[in-house]
Amino acid sequence: MIRLQNIEKVYRTDTVETLAINGINLQIAKGEFLSIMGPSGCGKSTLLNIMGLLDEPSKGSININDQDVSKFSDQRLAKFRNEKLGFIFQSYHLINDLHVLDNVELPLLYRSSSAKERRQLATAALEKVGLSNRLKHFPTQLSGGQRQRVAIARAIVGNPQIILADEPTGNLDSGMGNEIMEILINLNRNEGTTIVMVTHDENMANKTHRLVRLFDGSQVQ
Amino acid sequence: MLKHLFKLIWNKRKQNFLFLSEILVSFLVIFAVFSFLTFYYQNYTKPLGFDYERVWTINYDNGRLTKNNDSLQTFYSNLRNSLKAMPQIEEVTYASANFPYSNSTMSTAVKKNGKRFDRVNFYTADENYDKVWNVKLLSGRWFKPEDAVGKNKSIVINETLKTAMFGNGSAIGQLIGDYEDKAKMKVIGVVQDVKTSGDYWPAGNAVFNRLDTGYLKDIRNVLIKVSTDADATFESNLYKFMTNNFKNSTIEIGHLSEMRDSKNEVTVIPMIIFMIIAAFLVINVALGLFGVLWYNINQRKGEIGLRRAIGASGNNVSSQLILEALVLATLSLVVGCFFAVQFPLLSVFDVPSSVYVIAMLLAVAFIYLLVFACALYPGKQASGIHPAIALHEE
Numbered sequence: 001m002i003r004l005q006n007i008e009k010v011y012r013t014d015t016v017e018t019l020a021i022n023g024i025n026l027q028i029a030k031g032e033f034l035s036i037m038g039p040s041g042c043g044k045s046t047l048l049n050i051m052g053l054l055d056e057p058s059k060g061s062i063n064i065n066d067q068d069v070s071k072f073s074d075q076r077l078a079k080f081r082n083e084k085l086g087f088i089f090q091s092y093h094l095i096n097d098l099h100v101l102d103n104v105e106l107p108l109l110y111r112s113s114s115a116k117e118r119r120q121l122a123t124a125a126l127e128k129v130g131l132s133n134r135l136k137h138f139p140t141q142l143s144g145g146q147r148q149r150v151a152i153a154r155a156i157v158g159n160p161q162i163i164l165a166d167e168p169t170g171n172l173d174s175g176m177g178n179e180i181m182e183i184l185i186n187l188n189r190n191e192g193t194t195i196v197m198v199t200h201d202e203n204m205a206n207k208t209h210r211l212v213r214l215f216d217g218s219q220v221q
Numbered sequence: 222m223l224k225h226l227f228k229l230i231w232n233k234r235k236q237n238f239l240f241l242s243e244i245l246v247s248f249l250v251i252f253a254v255f256s257f258l259t260f261y262y263q264n265y266t267k268p269l270g271f272d273y274e275r276v277w278t279i280n281y282d283n284g285r286l287t288k289n290n291d292s293l294q295t296f297y298s299n300l301r302n303s304l305k306a307m308p309q310i311e312e313v314t315y316a317s318a319n320f321p322y323s324n325s326t327m328s329t330a331v332k333k334n335g336k337r338f339d340r341v342n343f344y345t346a347d348e349n350y351d352k353v354w355n356v357k358l359l360s361g362r363w364f365k366p367e368d369a370v371g372k373n374k375s376i377v378i379n380e381t382l383k384t385a386m387f388g389n390g391s392a393i394g395q396l397i398g399d400y401e402d403k404a405k406m407k408v409i410g411v412v413q414d415v416k417t418s419g420d421y422w423p424a425g426n427a428v429f430n431r432l433d434t435g436y437l438k439d440i441r442n443v444l445i446k447v448s449t450d451a452d453a454t455f456e457s458n459l460y461k462f463m464t465n466n467f468k469n470s471t472i473e474i475g476h477l478s479e480m481r482d483s484k485n486e487v488t489v490i491p492m493i494i495f496m497i498i499a500a501f502l503v504i505n506v507a508l509g510l511f512g513v514l515w516y517n518i519n520q521r522k523g524e525i526g527l528r529r530a531i532g533a534s535g536n537n538v539s540s541q542l543i544l545e546a547l548v549l550a551t552l553s554l555v556v557g558c559f560f561a562v563q564f565p566l567l568s569v570f571d572v573p574s575s576v577y578v579i580a581m582l583l584a585v586a587f588i589y590l591l592v593f594a595c596a597l598y599p600g601k602q603a604s605g606i607h608p609a610i611a612l613h614e615e
Contacts, residue, residue, distance in 0.1 A: 045613070049612075052530065054526075054529070054530055054608045054609040054612070055607070055608075055609040074534050074535050074536075075534045078529070078533060078534035079534075081529075081530060081531065082531060082532025083532075087527075089612065093523055093524075093526075093527045093530075095229075095527070097229055097232040097233045098232065102228060105225075106528070106531055107531040107532055109222055110528075110531065110533055110537065115224065158531075158532075
């Protein structure tokens with residue numbers, strides 16, 4: 001489903017050149033739940049951003065669903081992200097000025113769907129994560145775990161094939177972290193969604209199908 | 222998307238208060254500027270109604286003249302004949318002090334069927350007034366000597382007053398009352414509107430009253446139409462001639478073309494100053510708007526990164542931010558228009574409604590353009606924000 005070939009990412013400033021990712025080759029099968037681990041600064045998030053088409057590799061190619069996405073225009077990349085990918089972030093990235101329901105509807109605003117359809121899909125997504133009683137709350141009125149569940153609902157509302165989660169339990173206590181992990185496992189198991197998760201937590205990583213370890217931008221396992 | 226933006230803006234109304242206030246104040250100032258400009262432009266495009274070129278005014282002190290009406294009549298008749306005998310003078314007329322471009326005004330009210338028409342300019346003019354000024358008659362005729370013996374006092378009115386009083390009907394031969402509705406005056410002619418206060422001011426309602434012998438003692442001006450040969454030497458000779466006739470009283474000769482320029486400057490110069498002040502305000506507001514939008518974008522980098530991640534293209538982000546600014550402007554403009562629309566509804570300053578309506582439309586268009594221009598560059602910059610970096614910064 002996702003094939004990364006010889007991916008390199010170099011960050012350049014006037015004086016310094018930093019190699020963030022060094023020759024990564026990775027294949028992720030459809031329906032797989034993969035976790036990526038490694039110390040801080042080893043390039044986990046960079047790799048996830050490259051897979052999520054939020055960042056361009058300096059070298060190498062990315063294939064998703066047998067499509068070489070490296071040559072996509074900005075417009076086409078945006079459409080691809082909207083339809084095929086869902087994102088979950090450690091710091092949730094919810095818009096505090098919008099209700100929970102409006103936050104979840106956001107990805108649907110960038111595709112042709114009616115307001116009624118958007119509402120129905122967003123409500124259904126929130127029901128899946130157990131937040132159907134918080135539709136009209138603002139994110140600031142929710143706990144960290146609830147906010148992350150809203151972020152998961154937003155990631156799944158468009159029915160993407162792939163979910164990319166960047167330390168989804170990083171800001172949560174173990175109880176809430178386990179709840180979030182349960183939701184992701186169920187999504188993978190029941191909906192067949194491919195999930196790539198970056199984590200620092202060995203316990204969480206052990207719950208996934210496969211673990212990839214990075215060190216200094218290179219794959220070590 | 223529009224509904225989404227309204228929701229976002231409404232929920233952030235406190236943060237947007239400064240932006241909304243700036244737009245509202247700017248709109249009101251721009252509305253005032255455009256009201257003036259539209260008013261002046263509308264008046265400027267209307268015909269002048271007379272010729273001022275080669276018309277001179279001779280002003281004198283009449284204190285030393287006899288108060289006897291018969292002697293005065295003879296004096297002024299002789300003066301007219303002497304002046305007309307000069308080859309450089311084509312026409313001579315005596316008129317009240319409120320001739321075109323003078324700083325004198327006289328107004329009255331007239332009545333028709335009990336309905337009162339206020340602020341009517343009241344000019345006193347003799348039989349030659351129309352020839353000196355080349356006033357354009359639309360119907361009827363100008364004064365003749367035989368009007369002196371009519372049952373009702375003869376008057377000539379202007380087009381504006383005629384339309385107000387008689388609509389499309391004929392005014393000739395109609396009787397109208399003076400301000401107390403005691404004496405009736407007979408309309409013998411209708412002239413084109415005469416813009417006596419300069420190119421930028423309306424003619425208003427006007428009644429031309431025939432100068433009779435009883436008014437001669439109040440005359441202080443002789444108006445003459447000169448030929449193209451009238452030069453400085455002639456002016457000097459004319460001055461001497463008038464000084465001799467008026468027993469060395471103070472004589473002033475004025476040229477109507479210069480008086481017209483002065484009169485127009487009185488309107489144009491304050492307007493230019495007002496426009497410069499308004500331009501400074503607009504520049505400040507534009508910089509303010511630019512700053513607020515720029516600040517907003519920096520504050521919302523995380524949101525922009527998120528939108529890019531979930532499917533917004535660079536153009537989507539740019540359009541959203543511009544649209545947001547325009548929606549905000551719309552909210553301010555709704556409030557602004559509520560205040561602005563009171564002006565035509567209440568007929569403030571007796572200015573035609575069309576002036577306020579046009580000014581409102583122009584001000585709305587101007588504000589939209591200003592906001593669009595101020596949002597364009599920050600919007601473009603926002604579209605260039607790298608989503609991975611924006612999400613990481615947040």
